[in-house]
Amino acid sequence: MRLNSVLLPLLTFTVLAMQLLDPSKIWQALIAAFGGLWLMTGLWAWSLKAHLRLTREVRFTWAQVGDALEEQFTLVNDGPVPATWVEIVDHSTLPGYSAARAIGVDNSSTTTWHTNAVCKRRGVYELGGTTLRSGDPFGIYSVEIFLPEKTTLVVMPPVIPLPTVEIMPGGWMGDGRPRPNIMDQTVNAATVREFAHGDSPRLIHWPTTARRGKFYARQLDGAPASDWWIALDVDANVQAGEGWENTVELGVILAASLADRGLRARHPQEVGLLASGTQTVWLKPQSGERHRLEILRSLAMLEPGQLPLAEMLDRAGPTLGNRISLIVITASIKPDWIPALTHLLWKGISPTVLLMDPSSFGTPQNADALAVVLAELGIPRFILNRSLLQQPEAHPGKGQWEWRITPSGKAIPTRPPSDLTWKRLG
Structure with missing residues (x-):
């Protein structure tokens, strides 16, 4: 709580001195006017300092590039005087995002609003803290309240399709050729073929054998599914x-x-x-x-x-x-x-x-x-x-949502996150 100008106290003490030196009803009226205004604005500012509260809530604390960030703000004034103006200063570090605004709230009232932004850059950022600035309607006193509550927001990099990139399978260079009789149980079946003399019975693919009425063997790709x-x-x-x-x-x-x-x-x-x-x-x-x-x-x-x-x-x-x-x-x-x-x-x-x-x-x-x-x-x-x-x-960023990517590259949300509750910063 800060006194913005000493003019009003100075005028009050000046007319008080004049009343002591030369008593007059004029000085008494001025003392009542200047002193009353000084007292009223001081009490007004003190009430705001004691009764203004802000709560910030966020749904998720991690996202992917392209995800939407949404915050909910609740400003409470449970004091006897209104806050004719409240400036909200946001100290969040997320690029391109600021929750700063100016707003008013009546006495014994609550106001709620939301802010939205798109997470455009990967990184680890902080949401919060917040500074509230307010004061009396005459601008005699100003009030500044710092709210340290904050939380960490992790914005993960996007995931894009890479259809032209093929990874060399693990093993010695030249590995990966189909081998008919390999017995390694860690390899994957690439296809099936008719059972041939010399094939191991362990390679018989029974579902295909039953469906076609003759023996079929699994043809393995010859290289383990490597790390x-x-x-x-x-x-x-x-x-x-x-x-x-x-x-x-x-x-x-x-x-x-x-x-x-x-x-x-x-x-x-x-x-x-x-x-x-x-x-x-x-x-x-x-x-x-x-x-x-x-x-x-x-x-x-x-x-x-x-x-x-x-x-x-x-x-x-x-x-x-x-x-x-x-x-x-x-x-x-x-x-x-x-x-x-x-x-x-x-x-x-x-x-x-x-x-x-x-x-x-x-x-x-x-x-x-x-x-x-x-x-x-x-x-x-x-x-x-x-x-x-x-x-x-x-991809637009998956975050807490489930998306389906169409062949044309369009992302369609298929399932919202299971937990959409608001979580307070802090």
Whole structure:
């Protein structure tokens, strides 16, 4: 509670002094007017300070890029005087979002309103705190109330379709050919064929045999459903682009999309994540929805670091194991990390490289020369560019909602979240 001007107290004390020096009804009237106004505004401001309360509530504390954020505000004034004006100052850090507004509330009254925004950028942000500013109608006193209640909002990266990217299955280079008699129980059946002499009885596919009246055997694809390790290079020295259209954001979206694809596949893989950010991310391969959200949360918080890709691959090599699929996502067009990748290839790790073309982000270099080097080594490689950040088929963000994506790329909500209750900040 702050006195905005000393003029009124000064006038009050001045006329009081004049009354003491030269008593008069005029000075008495002025003392009553100025002193009464001073007392009234002081009590008014004190009432607002004691009786104004604001409650902020939010439905969800995490979302995906494209999700809608909705907050509910409840302003209560249970005092005897109205708040003719209340300025609400929002200290939230979510880009493009502010709940600030000016509003009034009568005495012994409550007013409620909602604010909406679209989560446009991945990251970890704070919703709240809040400052209330008000005062008496004459502007003599002002009141400022700080409400520290806040909560953390995690905005996860979007997931986009990547139909042209095929991941090399785990195993030695050249593995993956259909083999008629392999007995590995961890492989997946690719198709069925007529039973041939020498086939193991364990390969008989009984449903097809019963349906067609003769023996059919499963033809297995010859390579186990291997773990995926996604290695995302966010070395700040090799990135291109400006603002939020840069290779870091593209790499994060690619990693999120591949993790989502692997964990939601018909024969899901266990997916792990490596990233060389300000803090190294190492999430060992697992499956399940909880692990998918953990990967997305780690990607949401990822910031560029100083660890080169070659050093990250060297450090990670002993922890990766053998016969796994390694997906390298990088904007580095220098071949200095190729020896580290080749060393992993000799261990039986099957690499797939996703090159983010820096030329599409306005730099003179391109990824073609490095793609030729990878082709000579027989390593699958895909060149991806800035257009993926702008494609209309990108998912709008799933968050707590369930969506169905049509063949044209349109997202249709199929099921709302089960818990739509408001949760107070704090």
